[in-house]
Amino acid sequence: xxGNGGGGTNADKRPNDLLGSWFxxxxxxxxxxxxxxxxxxxxxxxxxxxxxTSRVRRWLDGENPREPIPRILSELFSERFGCVVSVxxxxxxxxxxxxxxxGVDLPWTGPQTVALLxxxxxxxxxxARRGFLGTSLGLSAGPALIxxxxxxxxxxxxxxxxxxxxxxxxxxxPGRLSRPELELLESTTKMFRQWDAQCGGxxxxxxxxxxxxxxxxxxQEPQPEAxxxxxxxxxxxxxxxxxxxxxxxxxxxxxQKYFVLALHAAKEAGDKPLGSYVLSSMSRQMIHxxxxxxxxxxxxxxxxxxxxxxxxxxxxxxxxMEARAxxxxxxxxxxxxxxxxxxxxxxxxxxxxxxxxxxxRFFSEAELHGENSHSFRDLAYVAGRSPTYAxxxxxxxxxxxxxFAKDGEHQRSYALNLIGMATVHLLQRDPERGSxxxxxxxxxxxxxxxxxxxxxxxxxxxxxxxxxxxLSAVVDLTEQLAVDLPxxxxxx
Numbered sequence: 337x338x339g340n341g342g343g344g345t346n347a348d349k350r351p352n353d354l355l356g357s358w359f360x361x362x363x364x365x366x367x368x369x370x371x372x373x374x375x376x377x378x379x380x381x382x383x384x385x386x387x388x389t390s391r392v393r394r395w396l397d398g399e400n401p402r403e404p405i406p407r408i409l410s411e412l413f414s415e416r417f418g419c420v421v422s423v424x425x426x427x428x429x430x431x432x433x434x435x436x437x438x439g440v441d442l443p444w445t446g447p448q449t450v451a452l453l454x455x456x457x458x459x460x461x462x463x464a465r466r467g468f469l470g471t472s473l474g475l476s477a478g479p480a481l482i483x484x485x486x487x488x489x490x491x492x493x494x495x496x497x498x499x500x501x502x503x504x505x506x507x508x509x510p511g512r513l514s515r516p517e518l519e520l521l522e523s524t525t526k527m528f529r530q531w532d533a534q535c536g537g538x539x540x541x542x543x544x545x546x547x548x549x550x551x552x553x554x555x556q557e558p559q560p561e562a563x564x565x566x567x568x569x570x571x572x573x574x575x576x577x578x579x580x581x582x583x584x585x586x587x588x589x590x591x592q593k594y595f596v597l598a599l600h601a602a603k604e605a606g607d608k609p610l611g612s613y614v615l616s617s618m619s620r621q622m623i624h625x626x627x628x629x630x631x632x633x634x635x636x637x638x639x640x641x642x643x644x645x646x647x648x649x650x651x652x653x654x655x656x657m658e659a660r661a662x663x664x665x666x667x668x669x670x671x672x673x674x675x676x677x678x679x680x681x682x683x684x685x686x687x688x689x690x691x692x693x694x695x696x697r698f699f700s701e702a703e704l705h706g707e708n709s710h711s712f713r714d715l716a717y718v719a720g721r722s723p724t725y726a727x728x729x730x731x732x733x734x735x736x737x738x739x740f741a742k743d744g745e746h747q748r749s750y751a752l753n754l755i756g757m758a759t760v761h762l763l764q765r766d767p768e769r770g771s772x773x774x775x776x777x778x779x780x781x782x783x784x785x786x787x788x789x790x791x792x793x794x795x796x797x798x799x800x801x802x803x804x805x806x807l808s809a810v811v812d813l814t815e816q817l818a819v820d821l822p823x824x825x826x827x828x
Contacts (some may be wrong), residue, residue: 350398354427355409359396362416363798366392369412378410379585379787400429411586417585417628417789420477440596441484442801446568449600453571454552456593457578460545475589477622482633484620488599488611489641496716513554513563518570526694533698533746534579536786541581548574565605572601573695576614583621584748586787591621609646612638613695621626624788628664635661649692653684653699656707663714668725670763671715675708698746702739706753707734716763725765733757737773748789751780755792762796771813774800776780778820790821 359369366389385405395401401409406428413421423429442452491653526545531540559567579594595618602611615638622631635658642650659674665685682704685692709732716725733756740750754777761770774796781789797817800810 352396352398352427354425356396358413358421358426360554365447370612372412373405373408376586407703411588411694414625427750440481440592442596442600442601444487444600446604449597449604450555452550453575453597454549454599456597457545457549457552460590461542461549468547477627479629481630485599485615485634485637488603488637518566521570525570525681528577529694530745532577533748536584536748536784536789540583541578544574544578544581548578568605568608569610570599570606572598572605572610572614575601576617579729580617584786584788588621588625592618607822608642609650610693610695611648612646612654616654619657619661623660623664628661632658632661632665638713646691647688647690647696648684649688649699650696652662652678652685652704653696655681656704659708659711660782661712663711664718668715673709674804675711678704678708702736702743703749704751705732706736706756709736710756713760721763723764726760735759747780748784748786751777751784751789752792754780755796758796762803767800767807767808769811770800774813778816793821
């Protein structure tokens, strides 16, 4: 058999009915699936993979492809159906994983956190160049994810720290960071965060991972306790951002690993609000992967852990994410209550005495309206494309779009809310306006390197074609997709 095959002889093979079932329901042609596998492989740097229709036919006939193709297929089908479709669900064998590669149940100690951050960021940098990034990782979900994260709340025994030196009288030793150097690290992290909001996760991810690796080197040198805590805080922010960028470009297991390590670093920094923010990012990923029950557990863990110290802006963001989880679980009463709590708490944000940390600065009035409108939009889908919930989403989404249009910094959020507006109008059986917003989203997406944005555009255009394919506005939209996002246009 060909280079991507790994099965037995022809006599041993039976058609892979599981893969065949998912494939038929996806609506893809063999050629389109082959193109998507090749595109995802190129994103991973696996340029040796060249799949065609005959190769896809052999997989359906029972051939077991070699890594990283089973994991690529898992991610593609998961995105298509909005739920986790594992390698096993596709009837494919998966290579045995070492516990350190796949697990998230890690020791909650400072030295172990530093070692794991250092090892994982170094591997990411090396493997990204070789082309197998993320293929040895597996996603954790359910109790295997939630139970280890609950240990975030367990107090860490206080170590007996040496007395703090007097910085005025002690000469600086090699490896010790000065205050200006620490401030430079903090400002660099802010700059990376701005780039991500403006350009998407695809452009700067390696730079963030490289900076994180540098910070872990500093954490392995002797520093005063206060400096060490600040370095752990920087490491937590960088690891969260590396996770977020990985999530944005479709590297889901890699993203989860960074989020887990970020939570460990936030605990070592003693920064509970930052830890709650990391958990909210993990929750958002679980919603994306079709596991709202896990998302809700993570948000409740975040809320409980930061209940006495998070600012109103942070608490409002957590309520908004709680609403998203309830919406995707089909619980409208609890969703509406969480939406109200998010709005009421946000109203107190400007009266908070202490300045908010930079990582929550993104949660503006525009973001609040965007999140809450997406909750109602998600409820509409769960309730069988309900026009009632779509009408609740429309004014909030419109306000979010208007505010983001005036904000040149958060281009990815602008694109996502334009797509959200398109889906709301499609739910309301108004394909002309839906197509207009989708077209605008495509124009914005060209400035942002985000697989998440591109995937949502493809799904929205696909929905428009399914329901209103003969309409001239929808025909124009499919032609624009072929021009603006040529790798993702369905030529099959």
